Amino acid sequence: MSHGVPNRNWSYPTAIKFGVGRIAELAEHAASAGLKKPLLVTDKALAYLPITSAALDVMDKAGLGRAMFSDVDPNPNEKNMADGIDVYVKGGHDGVICFGGGSALDLGKMIALMAGQKASLSVWDLEDVDDWWTRADASKIAPIIAVPTTAGTGSEVGRAGVLTNSATHKKKIIFHPALMPKVTICDPALTVGMPKFITAGTGMDALAHCLEAYCSPFYHPMSQGIALEGMRLVFENLPKVYASPNDLMARGHMMSAAAMGAVAFQKGLGAIHSLSHPIGAVYGTHHGTTNAVVMPMVLDFNRPAIEDRIRAAAAYLGIEGGFDGFRAAVMRLRETLAIPPTLTALGVKDPDLAMLTEMALEDPSCGGNPIEMTAANTRALYEACL
Numbered sequence: 001m002s003h004g005v006p007n008r009n010w011s012y013p014t015a016i017k018f019g020v021g022r023i024a025e026l027a028e029h030a031a032s033a034g035l036k037k038p039l040l041v042t043d044k045a046l047a048y049l050p051i052t053s054a055a056l057d058v059m060d061k062a063g064l065g066r067a068m069f070s071d072v073d074p075n076p077n078e079k080n081m082a083d084g085i086d087v088y089v090k091g092g093h094d095g096v097i098c099f100g101g102g103s104a105l106d107l108g109k110m111i112a113l114m115a116g117q118k119a120s121l122s123v124w125d126l127e128d129v130d131d132w133w134t135r136a137d138a139s140k141i142a143p144i145i146a147v148p149t150t151a152g153t154g155s156e157v158g159r160a161g162v163l164t165n166s167a168t169h170k171k172k173i174i175f176h177p178a179l180m181p182k183v184t185i186c187d188p189a190l191t192v193g194m195p196k197f198i199t200a201g202t203g204m205d206a207l208a209h210c211l212e213a214y215c216s217p218f219y220h221p222m223s224q225g226i227a228l229e230g231m232r233l234v235f236e237n238l239p240k241v242y243a244s245p246n247d248l249m250a251r252g253h254m255m256s257a258a259a260m261g262a263v264a265f266q267k268g269l270g271a272i273h274s275l276s277h278p279i280g281a282v283y284g285t286h287h288g289t290t291n292a293v294v295m296p297m298v299l300d301f302n303r304p305a306i307e308d309r310i311r312a313a314a315a316y317l318g319i320e321g322g323f324d325g326f327r328a329a330v331m332r333l334r335e336t337l338a339i340p341p342t343l344t345a346l347g348v349k350d351p352d353l354a355m356l357t358e359m360a361l362e363d364p365s366c367g368g369n370p371i372e373m374t375a376a377n378t379r380a381l382y383e384a385c386l
Helices: 022-032 050-061 078-090 102-114 196-215 221-243 248-267 271-283 287-317 322-336 353-362 364-368 375-385
Strands: 015-018 039-041 096-100 144-148 160-165 170-175 183-186
Touching: 015 022, 015 248, 022 050, 022 144, 022 183, 039 050, 039 078, 039 102, 050 096, 078 102, 078 160, 096 102, 102 144, 102 160, 170 271, 183 248, 196 221, 196 248, 196 271, 196 287, 196 322, 221 248, 221 287, 221 322, 271 287, 271 353, 271 364, 271 375, 287 322, 287 375, 353 375
Parallel strands: 015 183, 039 096, 096 144, 144 183
Antiparallel strands: 160 170
């Protein structure tokens, strides 16, 4: 740090094609990325839905085939990845179209990353640690097109994917700059068919990304502004899409908020994510819903460090009452969306708190928390969430 000015590396998103009906452009954007025989990667729930068939029809009509891989778990692991790579290699594919929620987007990215690498390189060698990403042969990473069908993770504008190690149940963030999709299609019409609890959980994930980025102590004014406006879009539009699933304007705003959250969290995440990642990996809970469950307790935990910042956010969001008013607004939103009040209500029975605490402190998100996380305060925080 010279002259008191911090050194930081910032990278901003890819080309985003935003608008209702723009899935019709899928084939032309795939072609512009050089794809002749892409593999569409989606999840089991989406595989046979009309929106997926329509996307495959667009590809097929343009001569790109209709190859699909959908054997993706809700918390995807290295076995799903190996199966996907097998299909990719045997099919002679030259790129990946990631189609779906965070699980499909993340796994599709992992297939594109690893399918062409030498056999001696493990995906775990590319964890988001220091410059481990340089171990990969960048020229062998396949081009990626991203088509989100949920409004939550924001993986469509990110350079990483989350993969769960099936042996250790630990979620790892795998990073490479070339994982940024070449083109992202954000078509709000694709999110209309989401089940209500997925609309709620993914929307709260977007809020968690914006909130944690906003509160993170690191220097990133661009992300700070994006996080604040992202929160506004969620508070205003998530209740609307939950009540009226066909409200395309509100669906569009939620898609924007999801992408904004993922751009913003370059600034950092915090305790919400470091508590939620182990719970999701060990107990199989929905990631965004888990974030929503622990959010109020983490606000309380961080209050001494973030009270002034949250007061400023509340003023911008039109919420009266400063920090307490903001927390109350989060509680009202959770109630509106039928989010379980505690981890116990979410179905987490007899959790191994010693193991979870250790996992939370290993999670890279904990480094961005405004208050330093320790074994003692992290365990107490888990207890407060039960």
